[in-house]
């Protein structure tokens with residue numbers, strides 16, 4: 206068995222892999238981008254993940270390479286593979302988390318449901334799409350977007366001119382994506398883990414609530430997802446939202462050969478369809494609830510998967526778990542300065558801090574609460590999170 210996992214990127218996802226690695230007795234090493242990042246505790250050095258030599262040198266000290274984010278350039282990933290380093294997820298899969306245009310093409314090719322979409326190279330092409338879709342659409346950059354940056358609702362063919370100009374100036378050319386503005390009733394996320402040897406473990410589908418393009422709350426499992434859907438929801442065989450979500454995620458994981466954790470972000474439409482929004486190939490914000498609410502947390506599961514160990518049970522420990530992100534954190538104070546009050550008032554809440562300074566909008570921690578009644582769990586979790594505003 207491989208026993209040393211190397212994580213590229215020192216953010217909170219890498220940080221949250223440390224505890225399960227310690228518990229399993231697996232060595233974890235982190236290449237952080239700057240000193241003092243969230244995963245500093247396991248950092249063996251500071252280095253630029255865009256520098257081939259830095260990454261190769263780091264990879265030589267571990268048995269398997271995985272990631273805190275999807276930004277490591279393809280040529281570096283391929284060099285690692287060529288050098289015989291196990292990389293999970295591998296470059297052929299990670300490509301679809303790096304480039305939304307390639308992702309849209311692949312999802313369509315796999316016969317899975319997307320919003321109507323098109324690759325566009327200029328304002329005229331955007332205008333033609335808007336005309337055919339009620340005058341509005343969502344324009345996205347193929348690369349480099351996150352937390353809603355690189356996503357814009359437009360109602361005018363010139364609404365993305367600055368992005369076309371930036372693409373042209375970049376010299377690489379390329380396209381933007383435009384999608385229909387989906388009339389969704391809610392957003393969902395479906396996580397699965399897949400081992401290199403092919404085993405797949407499926408988590409319950411969850412409901413995600415975004416504020417300003419950033420994930421704010423997650424409800425696990427998604428309420429009513431087991432109910433029958435009115436219309437054929439995506440894959441023809443699926444009769445419930447949770448079946449549709451599961452089938453989509455398994456087909457994505459197998460279709461693109463993902464190894465490790467995969468999150469498929471989904472829209473549930475007013476007319477009962479389930480559509481793919483985007484993919485993440487690493488532990489994901491929508492899965493933080495599993496730390497306290499599932500038999501196997503997504504962070505342990507990711508380690509198991511990249512080490513090609515048998516996957517753990519995804520069974521929820523309680524009927525409901527709610528996760529609330531702490532966005533921003535208390536101005537001029539640490540999360541920990543509020544712990545005593547929050548803990549005293551909400552003893553059932555589990556508090557997670559990322560070791561980051563407060564900054565408006567920044568994900569600095571999260572709170573989870575599990576229990577029998579969704580209403581009580583929501584109230585408790587929101588109450589606890591409010592201590593960190």
Ligand code: ADP
Nearest residue numbers: 320343350351352353354356384385386387415
């Ligand atoms: P990011 O990579 O920044 O997370 P996403 O593609 O997930 O970007 O989009 C961010 C948010 O924008 C989504 O969570 C959703 O709320 C909204 N959104 C994205 N695409 C569409 C769409 N086609 N129709 C309606 N809303 C959308």
